[in-house]
Amino acid sequence: MTSLFYLTITFLNEHEMLNKYFQDPYFLSLFKVLPIYVLMFFSLNSKVPKERITYKHLVTLGLLLSSFGDLALQLPNFSFIYGLAFFLIAHLFYIAAFGASFSHIFHGVPFFALGFYVYFFYMKPALPENLVVPVAVYIIVIITMAWRATARFQNGRVDTLYGCAGATFFVVSDLILGINRFVQPLPYAHLLTMIFYYYGQFGISLSSVYINPYIHKENKRK
Numbered sequence: 308m309t310s311l312f313y314l315t316i317t318f319l320n321e322h323e324m325l326n327k328y329f330q331d332p333y334f335l336s337l338f339k340v341l342p343i344y345v346l347m348f349f350s351l352n353s354k355v356p357k358e359r360i361t362y363k364h365l366v367t368l369g370l371l372l373s374s375f376g377d378l379a380l381q382l383p384n385f386s387f388i389y390g391l392a393f394f395l396i397a398h399l400f401y402i403a404a405f406g407a408s409f410s411h412i413f414h415g416v417p418f419f420a421l422g423f424y425v426y427f428f429y430m431k432p433a434l435p436e437n438l439v440v441p442v443a444v445y446i447i448v449i450i451t452m453a454w455r456a457t458a459r460f461q462n463g464r465v466d467t468l469y470g471c472a473g474a475t476f477f478v479v480s481d482l483i484l485g486i487n488r489f490v491q492p493l494p495y496a497h498l499l500t501m502i503f504y505y506y507g508q509f510g511i512s513l514s515s516v517y518i519n520p521y522i523h524k525e526n527k528r529k
Contacts, residue, residue, distance in 0.1 A: 336381035346512040353516035365404035366515035372397035405455035415454030422450040473510020480504040
């Protein structure tokens with residue numbers, strides 16, 4: 308049901324009737340961030356063991372900053388750089404949640420290789436001069452976020468799988484957005500961006516509240 312909800316939201320965001328009857332950019336912006344606020348409510352009202360409270364709060368803060376980024380990218384009078392900054396801070400919260408360390412460094416090699424390739428061979432030549440450095444910094448941060456999520460993955464821990472999948476979807480979403488915005492138009496780019504974005508946030512959010520059965524049993528014994 309939750310997955311169906313996100314697909315429905317994405318479809319409505321794309322639907323011509325919505326844009327036809329609701330031209331107000333403020334309404335459309337609020338509509339786009341509604342799923343993120345639902346995830347925040349879901350996260351804040353979920354009970355987790357004491358050792359996972361900090362993780363849950365860090366993820367919730369990441370969701371909040373992401374909603375600010377969404378609004379900054381959608382609303383008039385805001386530039387792209389503001390949205391980029393909000394999402395960068397959101398990723399820093401996610402990194403803190405996943406564990407800011409250098410463990411399992413080889414998990415990050417594919418992500419950094421992809422980021423390096425896309426930035427230097429596609430993005431950088433097409434970027435305005437004032438975005439060359441900010442976009443480079445942002446790519447480093449989001450790639451680090453995906454690395455830390457995959458480094459946290461453990462067999463038998465479904466919550467870590469959700470976090471890993473969510474972070475990967477987030478990277479795919481931003482990859483599509485960046486190429487479509489700065490390099491060349493892609494078919495169904497906005498639709499794909501939003502689908503991967505919603506599922507990315509959904510996975511990260513679910514990783515903060517999902518409790519594996521065996522973990523729950525161990526906590527009860529204590």
